[in-house]
Amino acid sequence: MLEISFFSFLFYLVNYTFFVYSLISIFLFITFGFLFLFRSSLFIKYTPFAFKRFDEAPSIEKKISLLFITSPDFFVYFYHLVNWIIYLSICFISFSNVFNLSFSLRIFLYCLNYNLIRPKADFDHIVAHNVFSNRKIYRHKITAILITYVFPLFTLEMPGMWANQHVYMHHRANNSKDDLQTLMYFRRDSLNNAVWFSIGEFFNHHFRLVVWHYDRNSKQLSTVVTNFAMLYISLFLYFQYDYAFCLFHLQAYYSASIAGYFFIEFTQHALINPLKPEEVMSNTVSTLRPYLQYKDKKIVINNELFYISDILHHEHSREANMHLLDAPFNFLKSLDKYHDKAMVFDTTYITVCLCIVLGNFEKLASLWVPIGPESSKMTQKEVIDMLKDHTRPICEPKDIPWAQLPEWPTYMMI
């Protein structure tokens, strides 16, 4: 039982206010930008938000792209670079007021830019994996380094901190007890815990990662300290430059991050098979939606037709450097790996997240995609019991090596 002292009550209050504020803020922010998207579906088709394949592109784009990427297979990463350049240019106009625009017009421009042009986080993520493993997507390594370290700095995002935490901490520890963002020691069918996890993730990315590398005498310590310094120096400089715009930007960016930790990072490992908690295929969650652009990837499971999204976390966890658009094909090739009741759902992460934290296991069971003969034989009651079982704590907080660090702010109810 958690003792409710005055300070823990105060902390709950601050924590929840921050979280609810983040959700409302990101909702308003996204609605504001997307209102324009819905005006015309053509807009979606022709905005750089949509990624083309190499053979669909005009020849001039093909020629230019090959100056930057190592193979036509990586064409989407060239488009990603183009997105970054347009996004940065518009950010510069909104931040700097170089055209003497009013403050409200700059904010308006910024919201549209963030929602329409903003580079896809999934792509930044795969580029970061490839930079750290020295695999070449871009012809010149400097291009990938710009995307991972330098461009984010210009938009006040975390230059390298997130990438370092994700590649050198999370993927190496792979949701084991050594992982700062492990969900093993607390119940996942709890809104309370999911909120604490999201706020805790914020502290992991911004502060605790440095301590994690220091404790392990890791080779990454100097990199992470440099990234840490760059982040706070750039924040300081931006605040000197334009205080109001900087505040506006930070609340938008951090709201989006907190919502991302809650709906995506939490959900990706929220269901863990208690018999094999350390195994990737048993501690990971994938969703088949959203379909994004390529709705041609179909699969028939138990006589039912499913489309597959490009975001399949099991595939990514097994092969981090995989080309993002290859995930559906790799999924089809390795279906037998999913036979042991893998957590795959025919919906989006947002729906899975809400079903778990609100305890709606009937709905979650109806969205589960049973793969393989054993899974498809299960009754609805068995599926519900299995899902509930997958949300229980795997170990106690004292079993977690880094629990020696101050417990605040990731003290979860178990």
Ligand SMILES: [Zn+2]
């Ligand atoms: Zn990854």
